[in-house]
Amino acid sequence: MKKATNITWHETAITKGERRAQNGHGSCVLWFTGLSGSGKSTIANAFSSYLYEQGISEYVLDGDNIRHGLNKDLGFSDEDRAENIRRIGEVAKLFVDSGTIVTTAFISPFRSDRNQVRSLFDEGEFVEIFVDCPIDECERRDPKHLYAKARRGEIKDFTGIDSPYENPLEPELTIQSHKVTIEEAVKEIADYLVSKNMI
Numbered sequence: 001m002k003k004a005t006n007i008t009w010h011e012t013a014i015t016k017g018e019r020r021a022q023n024g025h026g027s028c029v030l031w032f033t034g035l036s037g038s039g040k041s042t043i044a045n046a047f048s049s050y051l052y053e054q055g056i057s058e059y060v061l062d063g064d065n066i067r068h069g070l071n072k073d074l075g076f077s078d079e080d081r082a083e084n085i086r087r088i089g090e091v092a093k094l095f096v097d098s099g100t101i102v103t104t105a106f107i108s109p110f111r112s113d114r115n116q117v118r119s120l121f122d123e124g125e126f127v128e129i130f131v132d133c134p135i136d137e138c139e140r141r142d143p144k145h146l147y148a149k150a151r152r153g154e155i156k157d158f159t160g161i162d163s164p165y166e167n168p169l170e171p172e173l174t175i176q177s178h179k180v181t182i183e184e185a186v187k188e189i190a191d192y193l194v195s196k197n198m199i
């Protein structure tokens with residue numbers, strides 16, 4: 001990738017701290033990671049609704065949606081996934097700067113890519129949420145019939161089948177979506193953010 005030259009960083013007139021103070025809550029990224037069908041989108045959206053109902057500034061960045069627009073030039077090779085996650089990390093950083101609690105729902109299978117995103121943020125702003133669900137259960141759910149297609153060889157490089165998923169080693173939260181309900185997952189995340197004085 002070409003490096004930009006002759007550019008200068010401009011400080012903004014209004015700071016992140018001022019936006020947070022006006023909103024009356026903190027801002028962070030809730031970075032969901034897990035296999036396809038593990039429940040990232042479902043839990044991210046349920047949690048976002050929970051925040052919205054309380055008047056908290058929130059936004060969801062979802063894998064499928066972002067790949068329709070901003071990242072429609074990217075496929076599922078390891079390199080393209082890395083670039084996908086790099087861009088989302090930068091977008092999430094803008095949302096956090098805007099005073100928003102942003103939830104992201106991307107498989108983000110590689111530890112190094114997730115850690116690279118973590119390094120963009122200040123302490124406490126990057127909350128990694130591992131949606132831990134056995135592949136058998138994801139495959140049983142198969143909400144988009146993608147596992148079936150991958151098993152038939154109609155999709156290649158499918159995560160968990162012929163492309164790897166690296167479990168987070170020290171996520172802030174782990175949600176076992178085959179053991180807890182969506183409501184319990186929402187409560188677990190809310191309790192975490194309350195304990196950190198984020199909301």
Ligand SMILES: Nc1ncnc2c1ncn2[C@@H]1O[C@H](COP(=O)(O)OS(=O)(=O)O)[C@@H](OP(=O)(O)O)[C@H]1O
Binds near residue numbers: 106
């Ligand atoms: N080869 C392959 N592997 C995995 N997933 C695939 C693939 N091809 C298409 N899809 C669909 O794309 C969604 C994953 O996109 P992401 O941007 O989250 O992937 S990644 O983070 O870059 O790995 C994923 O969405 P989720 O099911 O919500 O995870 C799938 O619907």
Ligand SMILES: Nc1ncnc2c1ncn2[C@@H]1O[C@H](COP(=O)(O)OP(=O)(O)O)[C@@H](O)[C@H]1O
Binds near residue numbers: 037
């Ligand atoms: N406890 C649970 N948490 C999240 N999703 C669940 C749960 N139980 C069943 N599901 C179902 O599993 C599927 C998960 O799909 P989705 O949220 O699109 O996963 P992902 O975004 O990780 O691909 C949905 O059909 C959802 O209704």
